[in-house]
Amino acid sequence: MSVQYVKGVGPKRAKKLNRINIETVNDLIYYFPRTYEDRRTIKKIIDCQEGEKATLKVLVCGDSAVNRPRKGLTITKVPVRDDTGFAYLVWFNQEYFAKRLKKGQTIKVNGKVKKNFKGLEIYNPEITTADKFDNRFDRVLPIYPLTEKLTNNEMIKLISNVLKEYIDLVEDVLPEDIIKNFNLWSIKDALLNIHFPTDRESYTKAKERLAFEELLILQLGLLMIKNKYNIEKSGIKFKKVQEINEFLSKLPFELTNAQKRVLKEISKDMESDKTMNRLVQGDVGSGKTIIAILAIFKAVKSGYQAVMMAPTEILARQHYESINEMLSEYDIKCELLVGSITNSKKKEILRKIRNGEIDVIVGTHAVIQNNVEFNRLGLAITDEQHRFGVRQRAALSLKGENPDVLVMTATPIPRTLALILYGDLDISIIDELPPGRKKVETYAINNNMKLRAYNFVKKQVKEGRQGYIVCPLVEESDSMNIQSATELYEKLSKEYFADLKLGLLHGKMKAKEKDEVMNKFKNGDIDILVSTTVIEVGVNVPNANIMVIENAERFGLAQLHQLRGRVGRGNYQSYCILINESKNKVARERMRIMERTNNGFIISEKDLELRGPGEFFGTRQHGLPDLKIANIFADMRILKMAQKVANKILERDPHLQDNKYKKLRNKITNMFDSKIEDISFN
Template structure:
C-alpha cells in the first residue's frame, strides 16, 4: 500500500482525538489531508505602523514592549491581560483573555511581531488575542501568507497548519505526477508537488494562481478522462442489442393528437440511430420544462417492445411515476403493449404479482421509483432502461437499473437545462441530445416579482382567477417553522390561508413528510379540480401536469436557486389559459434583486442555468457528489471554464491516440483515474 493511503494518524502531532475530528472533515488518509485545500488566506506579510491600524481588521505590527503587564480579574473564570507596546508612530495595548502565561513570557524592551484583531475606543488602540513572534528573524506565524482551512468544532486553524506542514515535509515526495509529461511540458504546467506546496503555503499571488490552475487542470482532466472512458467502455461492449426499424412506429406517431416539433423529430432520430446500431445507447435527452421529453421516452419504449424486448422507466417520485404510468398506458393500450406500475405504495400481493409477470415477460413496460432497482426485480428480456429527471439519480443508480438486462440501451432525461460544457462533467459518460424548442401554441408564462407588502393584492388576484375556474400552486421552502430561518412554513401558511384569505375556496396541503397514499390522494384531488389552491413544498417541482393550474406563487423566492425557480414555474403554462408566476422576494440584497430580475426577463432555461452558475456558483445545482462522480476539490465552475475546455480538448486528443490509456506515457494518469473512480465504486479498468 502507498504510504499516502495510510491513516492520517501517522502525521506528526495528530493523536487519536484529532483523528476523529479530521474524519468529520472526510480526512482519513495522508492523501486526503494533502488534498484538503484552504478556503482562503490571511496575508500577514505587511507590517503596519500603529497609527495605520483600522478598526476590525486583522493586522501585523512590529513593536517594542513598553510597559508591565496589567491583570484584571473581570469575573470568575475570566482574566484580562493588557501589555503596553509602542513603535515610532504611537502606542497601543495587546489584550489577551485567560492567557496568564504571557505575563512571564514577555519582558519590557523586547521587540516582537504581533498579529491580531484591532479594536479602537476613542484614542485607545487595542489588539485582541494576538499571536506574537519574539525572534524577529522568525517567519513562522507572521511575515507570510497563511492558509485558512474549513474546520470542525474543536479543531483550530493553527493545528491544521501544523498537520499540513508536517504532512508536506514528510510525504509530499510520494505524490505521483499524474499529468503525462508531454502534456505538462506543452502547457508549461508546474509539477503537482510544487503546486500542492504553493497552494497550501503560497509565497506570492503569481505562484498561487499558476499552482492552483495546474491542480484544477489535473482534477478536471482526471474526471473527464474517467467519464469518457466509461462511455467508450459502453461503446465497445459486446453482444449489445440491435433493435429493428419498426414501420408501426410511424403509424403510432401519425395517430398522436399532436405533431412532434422539429427538435423532437431530430432527437428521436438520434435515439433511433443509437437503438438500431450494434453499440449500446447511452444518451441524455436534455430539454426545458414542457419541451416534450416524455413522448420521446414513449416512442423509444414502443420501438423496444415491438422488437421483442422489455423496457423500464424510473422516476424520482411516486407522483411522477404514477403520472407517467397513466399517460403511457393510455397511449399504448391499443398496441398490445402491457404496462405496469411498481411503487412502494401498492399492496404486497400486487407487488408480488407484478414482479412475477415482469420475470416471465408478461409485462412489457415497467414504470416505477427506486423500487425498480431492488434485487428482487428481475426482467426476462430487458432492452431499454430510462431514468427521468436524471439530476435526482446518481451514476450508481443508473448502472444498477441497466444491470437488470444484458447491456440494455440507456436513455436518461432531465428538465434541468445545463450549459453543454458543464453537462460534459455531470454526464460525460453520455451522448447528449438537446430539445431546444417548445411545442407550438404554448403561451409564455408571465413572471412578476413582488415583496411581502404586496401579498394581499397577490392573493386577491388568485381569488379572482379561481372564481373564473382556474387553480393555483403556492410553494414554500420548508414544512415546519424553522428557528434559524425566517421562513413561513407550508403548514402554517396553509392554516392561515384556509381560515382567512381563502376561507370560502378549497385549499389543500402537500409536502414531503406525508405518506405516499396521502400525497397521491391530494395530488389527484388537485388534478380533478376538487382543490382550488394547493399549498406545497418543492415536492411538486418535478413533472406534475395539471393543465387547469395557471398560477404559481413562490414564497421566499430568494431562498431558491434560479434553476429550481424555473422548474417550479414550469408546473403551470401547460393548458390553454394565460399562466402567471409570482415570486415573493423578502430580500433587499443586490444579488437577490438581480436574480429575480433574470426570472422576470426570460423563460429560457439554458440562459437561466448559466446565470445561476455565474451568480451563485455551482452550489446545489452542480452537486457532483450526488451523481456518484468523484468530487471536485479545487476546480470551481464556472470560474474554471477555460481550464475545463482545455482539459476536454486534451482528453479527446489522448483518447484518439490511446483509447484505453495503455501506452507507457499515459500510465500515470491511468493510475490516478483508477484510484479516484474505484474509490467511488466506478470500476473503469478491469
C-alpha cells in the same frame, strides 16, 4: 494511514476531522482551503469598505467599554485610530479583550468592516502586537471549511505538520511527458503551494496542476465508460416501425421541430447496431415524455421490452399513467413497479416481466433490484438523470443484453458544459416549447409586499386553483434569519390561511409520507403546499397555478427556474412570486432575469455568469464523483485541455495498459468509487 497519527491530531481531534470526511493522512493532505485572505497589505481606516475583511495597524486611543444588553450577551468595544481616521474594535461574548488591550498600545488587527451611524467598526477581529511576528498576519492565509470546535488556526497547524511529515510520500500520478509538455508543477510543489501560497502566481500554478490532474482522471473515466458501451458488444438493431406514423397522426398535437429533430437522432441510433447511449435534455415543459414514449413504442413493436426508471414513486406513477394511456390501444402491456405495492402483486409482476407478458415496466430504483429479470430488454430509460449516479444507470442497462439507453433531464445546461458533464453520453437538446404554452408571469418583490402576495394566493385558491409556497430550510437555523418550512407551515396555517387546507412537504419525511402528501395535493385535497425544494423534480399538478418562493435570493437561478416549472402546466394563467430579502445588487439582477425570461438555457448561462456554479451544478447532482479542487465552470480552459489529452491517451492505449499509466488507472478506480464495472481495463 489513519489521520490520528499525524503530529498534533490524536484520537479526540481525529473524531472531529472524521466529521468532515478526513480519515487518512491522504485525506488531510488533499483537504484544500475554501478561500484565502491576503493579509500582507495594511489598510488605512479611511480606505476600508463596508463588508470587507481588512488588516489595519492602529493605536488604542481610549478605554475599553463592556455592555451587557441582555443576559448571555456582552459587547466589548475598544476605540482605535490611525493617521486617517477613528474606529471601534467590537467583540461579542469575548470581554477578556477589554483587559488585554491598553490605551497607547499599537496593534495589528484583522476583521470584518461594518459602517453604520456610529462610524466604522471592526467586528470580532484577530489581533497581535505590531512588532511581533504572528502566523496569522503578513501572509496569504488559507481559510479551510471547518466543523464544530475545530478552528482555522488548528487546521493550519495540522496541515503544516502533515505536509512536513508526509509530502515526500505523495506519488505523482501524471506521466513525465504530460508534466513536461504542459509545463505543470510537480505534485509536491502543487500541494505545498495550494495550502500556503506566497502570492497569486504560486496559487495559480498549484491550482492549475491539481485541477488538470483531477479533470484528466474524470475525463478518462467517463470516456472509458463511453468506449466500453461503444466497443464491447454490438447493440440491438431495431426495425423501422411503420405504425409510428399512425401513432403520431393520432396525437392531439403536432411535434415541435426540436422534438422531430431529437426523434430522428434517437431513431437513427436505435436502427443502427451501435448501442444507443443518449441524453435528451429539454427545458421544463418542452415535451421530453412523448419522445420517450415514441422510443418505447419503437422498441416494443420491434419485439423487445422497455423499462423507465424515475427518482420518486409519484413521478414513476405519473409516467406510468401517461404511457399506459397512450399505448394501451396498441396492445402494449404496461405495469408499475414501486416499493409500495403488495408482495403478492410484486411477485406476479416479476413473473410476468420474466415471461415477457409485460412490454413496458415503469418504476423507481425498484426496477434495478436483483430479483427483476427481463425476458428481452431492449430499451432502458432514466428520467431526471441528476438524481441517479453513473452506477445506477449502468445497473439498469445490465438488466438486458446491451439494451439501448436513453437518459432524460430537465436541467438546462449550456451545451459545451453538458458535453463534459455527460462525457459518456451523446446529447440531444429539445430547445423549443410547444406552441400555446402560457408564460409563467414572474414578479420579484421585497418582504414589505409579502401580505399582498399571500392575499393574491388566497384569491387564486378561492377561484378553484392551488398553490405552492417554497422555502429553503426544513428547520430554523440560529445563524441564518430564514423562515423554515415547518415554522412557516405552522404560521400560515394559523394566520394567513386558517380557512384553507395546507400541506407540508420536506426532504426529511419518509418516502411514503411524501407520496401521501403529493397525492393529496394532486387530488385537490390540499389547497396550498408548503414545501422545501423536494418539489423541484415533481408531480404534474395542472390545477396548481401559483408559486411563492420565500428567500428567493438563497437559490440559484437555475434552481428557481426548475421550481417555477411546477406551475404553468394547465390551462390557467400561472404566476411565480419571488420574495427577495437581499439588498445586494447581484441578487436584484438575478431576480430581474427571472422576471424577463422563461428560457432555461438563457437562465443557466446567466447563473454561471453572475455567481458561478453554486450548489445547483455540484457534480454530485450529476452522478459524477466529487471534485476536490477543479471547478467545471471556472476551469473550462483546463477542462478542455484535459479532454484533449484524455482522447489522445485513449486513442493510443484504450485500456491504459502501458506501465506509465498504472498510477492514473488506480486514481480513476478510486475516483469512481472502485465499484464502477463500466470501466474496462482489459
